[in-house]
Amino acid sequence: MKIGEVARETGLSAKAIRHYEAEGLVSSRRLDNGYRDYTQANVTQLTLIARARKVGFSLDECRELLTLQGDTDRHSSDVKRAVEHKIAQLDEQLDHLHAMRDTLVALASRCRGDEAPECAILQNLSRPQPGMTFTVLEGSHEPIGGKS
Amino acid sequence: MKIGEVARETGLSAKAIRHYEAEGLVSSRRLDNGYRDYTQANVTQLTLIARARKVGFSLDECRELLTLQGDTDRHSSDVKRAVEHKIAQLDEQLDHLHAMRDTLVALASRCRGDEAPECAILQNLSRPQPGMTFTVLEGSHEPIGGKS
């Protein structure tokens, strides 16, 4: 199988497949004309990479998954541990994004959003002395002041 | 104010501050010895950048926030719109991460996690014909089979 067909089958780009080879995740035989030639085993590996990437594994982590895949003496607990570790990482990221979102929502709620130039958002973002840990913003919907 | 003090005050690294200057977000005067010299206005801008970065704004978006900050005729609605747009972006990211997490949790639930080599996770990740959109994985906790 040439690279284009593998690309269509795995949903990867040919560029990406070559990249994985350059990074040492997969290998390939060569045809007489120099074209890459892939076995079904290669396609299976590339499918693993494609799907693992989609659920958040890095290339290094894909490398480990490939090692586990190639090791018929592996323990399924090793694989499960890797997945659970990745879940924990995702949870961390989710927490972080949630915190950012909460901060932004709090900021937005303090901004009148009208034609006046006074803006609580900009004031909060650039005020020299914050008076609070920045990621913890709470408070009422009190108008900032000025004309109205 | 020299760059080190500004760094301490804003929580940014000196390298980051120079980077922002190279990217055209802030400027600085120079002392006779070539050292950068920052005004309070500069510090305010850098504080804006530091906090905006923390809640997910890119440097390009920080550039826009700085423009709004410098425009005394801005409308607070413009700022609020930017924040709400960023919230929407965060929501997209959150949805994506949640979907990945759900997939991983479903995968993990199908793996026995014992000393046997058979692993539903690897099978799902590398099976040639998925038979389902990969991000939608459901199903029972049925054992895979083999010795036990």
Added chain:
DNA sequence: GCTTGACCTTAACCTTGCTGGAAGGTTTAT
């Protein structure tokens, strides 16, 4: 006078995971 240490300078490479383009070879069809 001289050295040490803390501070500053620029320049250039490393990271992650590719994508895009340049410049060219191969194969197949017309």
Added chain:
DNA sequence: ATAAACCTTCCAGCAAGGTTAAGGTCAAGC
């Protein structure tokens, strides 16, 4: 013969800095 559709390698670039490297500056201490 030539165009279309493959394939090849190599080089640049994205975000947002971190990390050396190699060096200038300044104050203090001997």
